[in-house]
Amino acid sequence: MSHVETDPAVSAKVDSYLGEVLNLTDPVLDAVLAANAAAGLPPIDVSAAQGRMLALFVAMTGAKRVLEIGTLGGYSTICLARALPAGGRVVTIEREAAHAEVARRNFERAGMADRIDLRIGAALDVLPTLEGPFDLVFVDADKPNNPGYFDWALRLSRPGTTIVFDNVIRSGAVADTGSADPNVQGSQAALRLLGNHPRLRATAIQTVGVKGWDGFALAVVGE
Template identity: 60%
Template sequence: MRQPDYSSADPKQWNAVDTYFTQKLAQDDTTLTNALASNADAGLPIHDVSALQGQMIAILVQIAGAKRVLEIGTLGGYSTLRIARALPSDGIVVTIEANEHHAAVAEANFSKSDQHDKIDLRVGKALDVLPLLNESFDLIFIDADKPNNPNYIQWALKLSRPGTVIIGDNVVRGGAVVNPSSADPNVQGVRSFIDIIAAEPRLTATAIQTVGEKGWDGFVLARVSDD
């Protein structure tokens, strides 16, 4: 059982429900299971999206008809593999990882997958890598250091087109997102991120709070307008 960053009154029950739906709808196959095992063996933090969340992102990729996806925050590449599988044969996911050790583990996971040709791993701080990208993306998944989320959403807007879908993960922070005086820089980063999205006329957005194996969490889902 995963130990969530933000626990609840009944995390065992939430985990049990996640397990039930995962077994029914989003089971990991050998490649994904091995990737998670490799991440654990290499000492990576257990911050991967859950199987259900990974499946949700994959479905959003397909709903958006995405061919080009940008992922900010690779970790060990579990979510990247989920995204790559959802792309058409000529699709590509550009994924950015600042930590060289994490990136090496992810690259090893990709090399063992039949999706490696769809994955373009860039190693470096996202704010150094993003200015080097000169193309637009159909879907952008932001799942990196939360204090920089305000910068990431600004870059997401620069690298978007009309119709681009933007997903921001881990925005509930166990409910702390509602506390304007929080001393947690992750909370303040998320709050600024939300403020920018709320004030941006090009974006239509919503937020969903979730419970499950990752505790009390949630994500923001936004779309760049066609106008």
């Protein structure tokens, strides 16, 4: 692969092009990003293309109940909620109360508040209080706790549930088996669990773009 193909500036330019040609520009989601920035939230939301992908996952799977672990300012939550059928619901968990308040205002701005159940607290404390099954689980929280999130994603699933782990490639560091980075170790743990569990069929996809070099893991729960 040539240097041009991996140049971050080129990747960002391609993302911009895709946004235009695929009509990904969205004033409501742009306002969400602006509100997040104004509140000092870290700029780690999914990209517009990734948000559309999440919405398509909901549509393709026919999901009515979605669980999101890691809300931040609610950008991805809104993408998931918009794709739900009538009566569908997203349960999303955010550890930081200040972030959750920003997200709550964003949900109202987007007209999605009635589709979203926002829970505040550490996810591993909140997850035992939830009732499954969920049709789709999106895990995008602190990486060192991925093994615990994996366990609860399975407990709250059913045959056919789709499970997505975000940010598993870590700019390629995931392949460093000697890494001492807890985030890398958490991603490696998630991939091992997804790959070795007898009820799961899983894959992982590398991505480039405005969010840099990363990727996601995707699995479907079997019988």
